[in-house]
Amino acid sequence: MTHSQLTPGVAAGRLPRDSYADNFSDLHAPLTAHEAAVASDRCYFCHDAPCMTACPTSIDIPLFIRQISTGTEESAARTILEQNIMGGMCARVCPTETLCEEVCVRETAEGKPVEIGRLQRFATDTLMEKGVHPFARAASTGKKVAVVGAGPAGLSCAHRLALKGHDVVVFDGRAKAGGLNEFGIASYKSVDSFAEREVAWLLEIGGIEIRLGQRLGENLDLDALAADYDAVFLGMGLAGVNALRADGEDKGNVTDAVDFISDLRQADDLPALPVGRNVVVIGGGMTAVDAAVQSKLLGADSVTMVYRRGKDRMGASLFEQDLASSKGVRIIYNAMPVAVHGNGAVQEVEFEYTVDDGGKLSGTGERFFLAADQLFKAIGQTLTGAPADLTVERGKIVVSETGRSSRAGVWAGGDCASGGDDLTVTAVAEGRDAAEDIHTSLSVKE
Amino acid sequence: MANLASTFAGIKSPNPFWLASAPPTDKEYNVRRAFEAGWGGVVWKTLGEEGPPVVNVNGPRYGAIWGADRRLLGLNNIELITDRPLEVNLREIKAVKRDYPDRAMIVSLMVPCEEEAWKAILPHVEETGADGIELNFGCPHGMAERGMGSAVGQVPEYIEMVTRWCKQYSRMPVIVKLTPNITDIRRPAEAAKRGGADAVSLINTINSIVSVDLDNFAPQPTIDGKGTHGGYCGPAVKPIAMNMVAEIARNPETADLPISGIGGITTWRDAAEFIVLGCGNVQVCTAAMTYGFKIVEEMKSGLSQWMDEKGHESIDAVAGRAVPNVTDWQYLNLNKISKAVIDQDACISCGRCFAACEDTSHQAIEMSDDRVFTVKDDECVACNLCVVVCPVENCITMKELAPGDLDERTGEKVAAEYGNWTAHPNNPSATAAE
Ligand SMILES: Cc1cc2nc3c(=O)[nH]c(=O)nc-3n(C[C@H](O)[C@H](O)[C@H](O)COP(=O)(O)OP(=O)(O)OC[C@H]3O[C@@H](n4cnc5c(N)ncnc54)[C@H](O)[C@@H]3O)c2cc1C
Ligand SMILES: Cc1cc2nc3c(=O)[nH]c(=O)nc-3n(C[C@H](O)[C@H](O)[C@H](O)COP(=O)(O)O)c2cc1C
Ligand code: SF4
Numbered sequence: 001m002t003h004s005q006l007t008p009g010v011a012a013g014r015l016p017r018d019s020y021a022d023n024f025s026d027l028h029a030p031l032t033a034h035e036a037a038v039a040s041d042r043c044y045f046c047h048d049a050p051c052m053t054a055c056p057t058s059i060d061i062p063l064f065i066r067q068i069s070t071g072t073e074e075s076a077a078r079t080i081l082e083q084n085i086m087g088g089m090c091a092r093v094c095p096t097e098t099l100c101e102e103v104c105v106r107e108t109a110e111g112k113p114v115e116i117g118r119l120q121r122f123a124t125d126t127l128m129e130k131g132v133h134p135f136a137r138a139a140s141t142g143k144k145v146a147v148v149g150a151g152p153a154g155l156s157c158a159h160r161l162a163l164k165g166h167d168v169v170v171f172d173g174r175a176k177a178g179g180l181n182e183f184g185i186a187s188y189k190s191v192d193s194f195a196e197r198e199v200a201w202l203l204e205i206g207g208i209e210i211r212l213g214q215r216l217g218e219n220l221d222l223d224a225l226a227a228d229y230d231a232v233f234l235g236m237g238l239a240g241v242n243a244l245r246a247d248g249e250d251k252g253n254v255t256d257a258v259d260f261i262s263d264l265r266q267a268d269d270l271p272a273l274p275v276g277r278n279v280v281v282i283g284g285g286m287t288a289v290d291a292a293v294q295s296k297l298l299g300a301d302s303v304t305m306v307y308r309r310g311k312d313r314m315g316a317s318l319f320e321q322d323l324a325s326s327k328g329v330r331i332i333y334n335a336m337p338v339a340v341h342g343n344g345a346v347q348e349v350e351f352e353y354t355v356d357d358g359g360k361l362s363g364t365g366e367r368f369f370l371a372a373d374q375l376f377k378a379i380g381q382t383l384t385g386a387p388a389d390l391t392v393e394r395g396k397i398v399v400s401e402t403g404r405s406s407r408a409g410v411w412a413g414g415d416c417a418s419g420g421d422d423l424t425v426t427a428v429a430e431g432r433d434a435a436e437d438i439h440t441s442l443s444v445k446e
Numbered sequence: 447m448a449n450l451a452s453t454f455a456g457i458k459s460p461n462p463f464w465l466a467s468a469p470p471t472d473k474e475y476n477v478r479r480a481f482e483a484g485w486g487g488v489v490w491k492t493l494g495e496e497g498p499p500v501v502n503v504n505g506p507r508y509g510a511i512w513g514a515d516r517r518l519l520g521l522n523n524i525e526l527i528t529d530r531p532l533e534v535n536l537r538e539i540k541a542v543k544r545d546y547p548d549r550a551m552i553v554s555l556m557v558p559c560e561e562e563a564w565k566a567i568l569p570h571v572e573e574t575g576a577d578g579i580e581l582n583f584g585c586p587h588g589m590a591e592r593g594m595g596s597a598v599g600q601v602p603e604y605i606e607m608v609t610r611w612c613k614q615y616s617r618m619p620v621i622v623k624l625t626p627n628i629t630d631i632r633r634p635a636e637a638a639k640r641g642g643a644d645a646v647s648l649i650n651t652i653n654s655i656v657s658v659d660l661d662n663f664a665p666q667p668t669i670d671g672k673g674t675h676g677g678y679c680g681p682a683v684k685p686i687a688m689n690m691v692a693e694i695a696r697n698p699e700t701a702d703l704p705i706s707g708i709g710g711i712t713t714w715r716d717a718a719e720f721i722v723l724g725c726g727n728v729q730v731c732t733a734a735m736t737y738g739f740k741i742v743e744e745m746k747s748g749l750s751q752w753m754d755e756k757g758h759e760s761i762d763a764v765a766g767r768a769v770p771n772v773t774d775w776q777y778l779n780l781n782k783i784s785k786a787v788i789d790q791d792a793c794i795s796c797g798r799c800f801a802a803c804e805d806t807s808h809q810a811i812e813m814s815d816d817r818v819f820t821v822k823d824d825e826c827v828a829c830n831l832c833v834v835v836c837p838v839e840n841c842i843t844m845k846e847l848a849p850g851d852l853d854e855r856t857g858e859k860v861a862a863e864y865g866n867w868t869a870h871p872n873n874p875s876a877t878a879a880e
Binding site for chain 1: 513514515516794795796797798800801813817837838
């Protein structure tokens with residue numbers, strides 16, 4: 001049975017089979033060697049470069065770009081990976097337009113930054129394609145560290161600890177490692193199973209054991225970990241999602257955007273994945289954009305993103321918003337959901353326009369309706385499963401600069417912990433810094 | 447429209463752009479295309495004596511230096527003179543000259559350093575109707591080992607001798623092409639003049655090893671595991687060529703000797719620079735080999751636009767205009783004092799000026815916490831390194847202090863009068879200022 005974009009309801013295979021591969025191909029094509037040479041030549045090798053400061057992992061960007069320009073991509077990759085072991089993934093998913101590239105002096109000068117992200121990918125891809133893992137472990141210290149969560153924070157922490165000679169066990173509740181790299185990031189940012197390949201490559205350091213299906217708060221508990229290991233790092237991300245608090249939220253085909261994305265990321269056969277004819281996404285962050293864009297790419301006829309505040313307040317960067325628009329997603333600003341209507345399954349969503357008065361949001365009273373066969377909620381993820389004895393404020397485990405939680409011997413980082421934006425690169429930085437601090441504290445105890 | 451017509455050593459051409467003796471001028475096919483494209487003249491690829499021609503290598507002849515976007519910056523070659531029979535070349539030269547009487551046709555020659563050899567070839571060349579000859583005393587590889595090319599060009603006495611033979615046995619204007627592979631370029635130029643040369647042309651290529659294959663430990667281009675030094679040309683050699691041209695132009699002994707400028711000329715601006723440094727015309731090789739014959743259109747339009755804008759009516763009106771301003775270091779005015787000034791609106795805060803001045807120069811730039819860069823006048827020596835390394839044109843400029851202003855670095859007032867090293871108190875052999 002064949003479907004089209006106009007098939008009513010939620011249906012699979014809306015597009016010709018061969019258009020899926022195209023739709024879900026690399027967002028930014030990799031640079032060829034010549035393109036990389038030209039792109040790297042644009043770097044001014046700034047003194048105390050602003051891009052380095054803007055990078056949460058403080059990669060020495062001018063240095064690695066110069067290494068590319070002199071034909072030593074492997075050295076460039078090492079420069080990157082020493083600071084950021086997930087430099088390959090970050091090169092693909094970092095919102096560089098609000099990080100390193102935003103402050104590039106060539107952005108200031110001519111509105112066209114050096115293509116730092118793509119150059120970073122060029123270097124790291126070159127190294128990884130050679131099957132090289134450029135780091136070797138220090139002699140074993142005999143210390144054991146438990147890491148909870150095999151996302152960017154946990155894996156970055158584990159790698160740094162292993163490097164220092166500690167033995168690491170990483171526990172994750174899911175059936176596959178990688179965290180949101182594997183289950184969350186938009187597919188066109190991480191094609192060809194990159195997340196999975198990167199995890200395998202990272203583990204080549206040795207000394208890291210991954211135990212899957214182990215969930216803190218279910219079949220794993222902090223006291224036991226603290227007793228069995230010399231230190232514990234929590235990098236469990238934000239496993240819960242916020243509720244809409246609109247009437248009718250429990251109707252059919254109303255789902256969390258993260259679940260839809262996770263299904264999509266794990267799908268072997270995209271044409272078999274059902275999507276609505278009319279899709280509505282509520283939210284204004286990366287998750288909302290990713291759910292909206294990927295619905296469109298799957299063949300939804302109309303996709304509308306509705307965000308309760310203005311364009312400038314939106315969590316997704318301007319680049320992401322433009323990306324959504326260019327794929328045909330309509331974005332409605334300043335509107336909030338009031339009710340979900342439908343007989344069993346969602347048919348219509350009712351919204352009210354809002355005014356944002358210096359942060360205080362209120363409805364204007366004016367309402368409108370959007371037809372919807374599928375409604376995705378993307379209004380933020382929440383911390384779940386955090387051990388009760390840790391201090392939690394504003395939904396995050398409170399940690400120090402170096403990731404120490406309120407409980408001695410327990411560190412935390414990434415999305416689940418306070419400080420920094422909820423980004424892959426921030427999670428990597430926090431995991432790394434916590435590992436350094438754990439290493440220091442384990443060394444002192446000698 | 448400015449008049450681009452040129453008369454060089456008595457040889458007329460519709461514009462001052464000639465193709466230098468090299469592959470672009472190796473045969474009738476190329477030269478006809480060059481003339482169709484608008485080149486004012488050609489110096490035919492160097493001819494050797496009668497008999498079996500030389501042979502070239504059958505592997506790569508070129509090495510190169512590139513910029514990041516693969517812009518060709520320097521070219522190196524191990525090609526010899528023409529490898530086609532003399533009679534074929536002569537026949538073709540005659541045919542082309544007959545069809546393009548308004549274009550300059552110069553024949554480059556290189557025969558052994560014997561009177562008989564020169565005496566033998568000159569009548570054949572004359573018979574083609576060519577406008578002049580160029581003596582190739584420059585080729586640095588292959589021919590030098592056989593006692594020709596730069597082996598002659600490095601010995602002023604030989605230059606003088608061969609030039610004299612050519613003047614004696616031919617009525618054609620004689621241009622002597624000089625090799626840059628010599629310590630003082632004025633000596634061979636003087637020798638050419640003594641021998642009766644009508645003009646000199648320079649530079650030929652520079653001895654060079656352009657790159658080394660780090661896997662095989664061999665210079666490139668590599669043939670069967672070996673390489674040899676080749677001749678360097680293209681944009682990279684222009685500064686060297688211009689200095690040599692200027693040295694000849696301002697040498698009283700050779701000041702009136704016409705110069706055909708060669709070496710890295712790629713745009714109209716390059717050509718204009720050579721011309722104002724004393725050249726009557728210019729010759730181009732690498733640029734044509736890189737981009738094809740069509741570039742002459744840009745060279746002609748650019749040169750005439752510049753001349754029109756500045757009100758220069760002819761090539762003669764601008765030729766040599768910069769020569770009086772080329773001087774020796776000791777005559778530079780030490781009393782002119784400048785300071786670097788950074789335009790804060792244009793500054794993009796890259797900090798390259800800071801790194802350069804702080805690490806390698808005079809610690810005269812200050813960097814604030816929020817990346818504002820300012821010059822410390824009490825440290826700035828006006829070297830202008832910051833200007834050179836700044837990626838934004840005109841962001842950093844050198845501002846000259848007026849006489850009477852305080853130089854904060856020395857604590858002294860800027861003098862109004864000219865003062866150079868010859869009269870400076872620190873100069874042990876200073877003579878009193880006049
Ligand atoms: C849809 C979406 C798109 C995104 N796009 C981008 C992007 O383009 N660029 C960008 O920089 N960032 C993006 N982000 C944010 C980024 O993915 C996160 O900031 C980052 O993954 C955080 O890493 P983490 O290691 O802290 O947590 P996670 O990646 O969430 O990893 C946490 C891990 O812990 C496991 N876990 C959770 N609870 C438990 C428990 N109780 N016991 C055991 N294991 C547990 C999970 O299974 C998971 O493997 C996106 C996020 C989402 C949701
Ligand atoms: C491949 C090649 C062959 C050359 N052959 C000759 C030659 O036969 N006779 C000669 O006088 N100069 C020869 N030259 C030197 C050029 O005429 C010219 O002097 C030199 O290349 C510098 O000019 P350019 O920088 O414009 O190339 C040759 C140059 C090249 C690149
Ligand atoms: S001109 Fe030279 S000394 Fe003066 S600020 Fe610039 S680099 Fe420093």
